[in-house]
Amino acid sequence: MFACSGASMERTVPTTASEEIELYIRTIYSLLRSTAEVQIRTLEETHAGTNSSLHPEARSLKLDTSAFIYSALRLPDCLPQVHSIILGQSASVFAQHGYENIEAWQEVSARARRRRCFFNRKDTLACFIASGSDIEDILPAVTAYQIEWNKLHLLLQRVPAALLESACQNADSQARQSVCELLGVSSDDFERLRMVFAPDFTAALREIASRRCHFGLRLLDGSLIEYWRATRAWMENILRACPHLTERPVYFVSSNTHAIPNLITGFAFRVQEELIAYLEKEGDPALLEEWERIRSGQFADGRGNFLYYLLKKYQATPQGRKLIEAQLAAERDCGITRIRSTHSFDVDAQVIDLARVKPQWLDPRLATDDSLYLLASNALILNIDYPLGLAAYNILSKVAEAAGDVLGVYIMGKAASLNGVRGDVMIPNVVQDEHSRNSYLFQNAFSAADVTPFLQYGTVLDNQKAVTVRGTFLQNARIMDIFYREGYTDLEMEAGPYLSAVYEMYRPKRHPVNEIVNLYGVPFDMGILHYASDTPMSKGKNLGAGTLSYLGMDSTYATSIAILRRVFQQERRRVSA
Known part of the structure; x- marks a missing residue:
């Protein structure tokens, strides 16, 4: 909770210090020495x-x-x-x-x-x-x-x-x-x-x-310098594949490596007949029922998500593997370069040249009356497979150092929700970071109106307060209760480290520790979207012991669509100017 009084500001942060958990963390690092x-x-x-x-x-x-x-x-x-x-x-x-x-x-x-x-x-x-x-x-x-x-x-x-x-x-x-x-x-x-x-x-x-x-x-080596070296090697691998990244303006996106390429290429729409023939032959009752609802017009906007899910299943079969290379060829035609991590941690990347995007292939939910501005764009999207915890800070810091002008930073990831259900989308404007102990306040580029039209099964909760936790096992019922009492209902692992890097991208010093940090002056666009994959307050099966399956794609694609629409909107303004 934040309260302003004149020039001063007070905060009530979720004091999560637990003697048992602090002892656990100290024990881990003392043993690993x-x-x-x-x-x-x-x-x-x-x-x-x-x-x-x-x-x-x-x-x-x-x-x-x-x-x-x-x-x-x-x-x-x-x-x-x-x-x-x-x-x-x-x-x-x-x-x-x-x-x-x-x-x-x-x-x-x-x-x-x-x-x-x-x-x-x-x-x-x-x-x-x-x-x-x-x-x-x-x-x-x-x-x-x-x-x-x-x-x-x-x-x-x-x-x-x-x-x-x-x-x-x-x-x-x-x-x-x-x-x-x-x-x-x-x-x-x-x-x-x-x-x-x-x-x-x-x-x-x-x-x-x-x-x-x-x-x-x-x-083998717990030094901070080795993490930095690994991150530098990761960035150098990307620059070898796309050296023009250093000279062109960049939209940085942390999401996954399937949703954004699917939406840009619209490949599943062009092989729809083959996918539906596979579905009818396989005879999955639940998926057939869902397809009938989509075809009858009950969930017409869900056609894309359904086809993307079906495409992935089909490509896992012997007869469907031929579509893998066809899809990759479509990505190359749309200016998408995939870069696999080598010799270090597993965070794959994609560089997307906006001038080569084919407007006629875009997912219908991205299409606009005027897409010609993309042809005049010189901007790139750097989309990475979202990292874990502090790796987010290292990666964004290195991207900001190596890339051209950063025009936007957009974060999409999983979270546990203390007040929602699986499949809901949370949009925070306050993040309490357990790594830096900072409370970050910022203007989120997204609101409920940006996501709701594309979400069929969940609810969009904006104006939320998030906590970036240190680890999934490093929480207990007492800490969850403290979070909830203080109004923090969005538990995730990357937003805080990303915001620490954002601070250093436009301020002349390292991010502070244990302070209120106002990021309203960030000179580029910034947005964070989380979709609920877990509900720890529900007393059901524990976090992550199940999977979201097909319905989980609803919130994944709704947030990905919101990010791409925002990038296109920003780029239209920039090119017009």
Whole structure:
């Protein structure tokens, strides 16, 4: 809450200091100073003592299925074979510590977290990290995984092998009910575990039953300078692909790597007949019903989102793979250059030349009566796959240093909502950053009116107050209650670091600490949009233990459309001037 009285301003910030969580963070970094491998069991007691909202049953003998699933989805699937985890900022850091040619190992990935990881096919996992936020994300997830693995290991000793085999193979069997009772889990939770550990759930449970889990972890270099070097290498990789980025005006967008290219190329509309033929052949009842509603005019504006979703599913099939190259060719025709991260953290980028955008191909929700101004534009969009936490500060700082004039900064990302439902869109104008402890006040370029026309299933909540948290596991019920009491209902991980970088883009000094920071004088356009992927106050399944699936695209595309319309609007004014 902010109150003005004359020239003074007071604030009530969400004081989130928790002795348990502060102890956890201090313990993590004190252990990682060691040059030897740290045993994750050393963290288990401190982890359980935080009473994390993501891991409420950490101390209990009861299996916390949601915490196990959450951590498993954010770690590579090879983890059951891993004994040692090593963290480093770049290939050169790994090489300096004896891990030569790490990128020749098997590349592996998590299903719900982007991070470049390599597995030696034996017992060691190497992960590239972009900032301290990765450490505060990886270690709690690994610790939760180990705690729950070992609980399940003990519980499985009660289950005869034949009974377990039968339960895994037959969803409706008496055997499954008996196994669920022995494990102390519901049938729904057992099914969720089966989906996570597919395709061979039986083999996965046998592996868990056969041994306890003991991870060791080592941070090769925790220096700030190595994070900066990794970010510089990331930026140099982009400049090699698009050297003109240094000379042209730039709109910086942090979103994802699929929505904006889909909207600009409109490729799915041009292959609609093939996509619908695939849908009808596949016969997914829910998607067929949705298509009938769209075709009948009930949700006519949802046609694009539906086709984009269907395109992704179709391209994952053998017969649909031919459309991947066709889509990439369409992107190149529209001036879109994709740049894959190499030798450092996983944040892919796209550079879009606005003068080469084809107005006739644009998604109908972007089309205007006058698109000729784009032909006269010399501006670029630099769209990056949104980073995690403090990496956002490093990246935007480096972009501002290397690129031409920055005309706009637009941030789109996931958040947890304390007052909304999944699929809602939150538009903040206050951000409390737990990294810098600053309260940032700014004029958001977006309002509800910019997003509402393109959102079918959710609500747009503008004039919100956001908190940039340090980590997903580093929150508990007491902290959530403090946030809510102070009116902070939008919990996310990137806005604060981005705003710290924005401050340094037009002020002559480093961003302050623990102050009210007024960003109303920013000399370029700036907007932040968050879509709710989690609702921690709902007491349902915990954060991120599920997926948004098709309906989740609604808010993703609504926010992406708002960003592109804003860029086009700003560029029309600039070109006209």
